Amino acid sequence: MAISYSLLLLTIALTFVNAYSKDYYYNTKKPSLNKIDSCWRAKPNWSLNRKALADCAIGFGKDAIGGKYGAIYIVTDSSDDPANPKQGTLRYGAIQTKPLWIIFDRDMVIRLKNELIMNSYKTIDGRGVKVEIGNGPCITIQGVNHVIIHGISIHDCKPSNAGLVRSSPDHVGHRRGADGDAISIFASSDIWIDHCFLARSSDGLIDIIHASTAVTVSNNYFTQHDKVMLLGHNDDYTADKIMKVTIVFNRFASGLIERMPRVRFGYAHVANNKYDGWKMYAIGGSANPTILSEGNFFTAPNDNSSKQVTKREAKGNWKSWKWRSSKDAFSNGAYFVPSGYGSCAPNYTPSQSFVAVPAYMVPAITLNAGPLNCYVGRSC
Incomplete structure (x- = not known):
């Protein structure tokens, strides 16, 4: 009898330990590491195999390999010469024709x-250092492919003056001046922007235009800006119908007004992002795009006239546009106006595909959006 009672107590204890262990794992591991981060962040030797990051993208930008098959290039000089960049500067590495994985020595x-x-x-x-680009012109990705920025x-990006700018070791050309975007993606494909901080620029934070496609924008922290993200050049540029963009695990934080994103043509999968408010709207469009909003966490502003997540700028009837909300969470009166009929599925390839987590998990898996505090020899 005593033995049976002891076995019963042992069984109860083990059940409790197992249940506690599973709950502990769930609460401390899974919510803090989304599908991209779980691919590399928990590994203490990430700095010895930096290029493994190139295998971690999801969505339409999954195939972006960046400099995976190139040498490591170390930026040692923060100066800049647009026409004749010095070796050791960021610009010198960025314009080379061969693949390069660019890191920073401090x-x-x-x-x-x-x-x-x-x-x-x-x-x-x-990763491993704090790098800022700002208070001047910023980044242009034009007519190229396979670029990763992580x-x-x-921040505080400004328009540039007309002048000579080198785009390769063999070509320097006259540029008319950039608009002041933080990142401008123009006629390019296989692009991945991950874990960046973007704020306070003269034009957009990320503009994806002129038939760019196969882009993933993930784990970024956006704040203090008006026109956050534009997908499509203008409403007459129908070449943008090929555009496919995944916007996932981002934090749209305080001080944002509109375009998170605004889509003109093409397809946008907006999944598992956290929206802390907006002044005008969060997701907008103007030329019959297809938009799937899935598993996002929307908190509306206190202004009763701005509770709607969506905004359509339409000359005619927009009710046939395919805009869907699936598994989104809404707070403080936020609401999404759907439209259209038929499937809005992204139709990813098997390698691009991912399952959006329930919206209640989004605050946890976007908690570390933006640049991470990574130290060599320790997991991030």
Whole structure:
């Protein structure tokens, strides 16, 4: 009898321990590491295998490999010469024709003298240091592919003056001046922007235009800005119908007004993002785009006239536009106006595909949006 009673107590104790262990794992591990971060962040040797990051994207930008098959290039000089960049500067690495994985030897604030024109097969990787680009022209990704930008702060970007800017070792051309976007993606594909801080720029924070496609924007922290993210050049530029963009795990924080994103043509999958409010609207469009909002966490502003998540700028009837909300969470009176009929599924390839988590988990999995505090020899 005593033995049976002891076994019963042991069984109850083990059940409690197992239940506690599962609950502890669930609460401390899973919510804090989304599908992208769980691919690399928990590994203490991330700095010895930086290029493994290139395998971690999801969504339409999954195939962006950046400088995965190139050498490591170390930025040692924060200065900038747009026409004749010095070796060791960010611009010198960014314009090379060969693949490069660009890292930084120390904390660095870079004030560009003209727009930084990226070449194909480049990764800018700010992990392990604090890198800022700001208070001048910022980044242009034009007519190229396979670019990854990870772990840097891009803020207070300004329009640039007309002038000579080098875009490759063999070509320097006259530029008419950039608009003041933090990141401008123009006629490019296979682009991944991850874990960046973006704020307070003269034009957009991220503009994706001129038939760019295969783009993922993930784990970024957006704040203090008006026109956050534009997908599409203008309502007459029908070449943008090929555009496919995934916007996932981002934090749209305080001081934002509109365009999170605004989509003209093409397809946008907006999933598992946290919206802390907006002044005008969160998700908008104007030329019959298809938008799937899935598993987002929307908190409306206190202004009763701005509770609606969506805004359509339509000359005619927009009720046939495919805009859907699936598994979203709404607070403080936020609401989404759906439209259209038929499937809004992103139709990802198997390698691009991911399952959006329930919206209640979004505050946890976006908690570390923006650049991470990574230290060599320790997990991030």
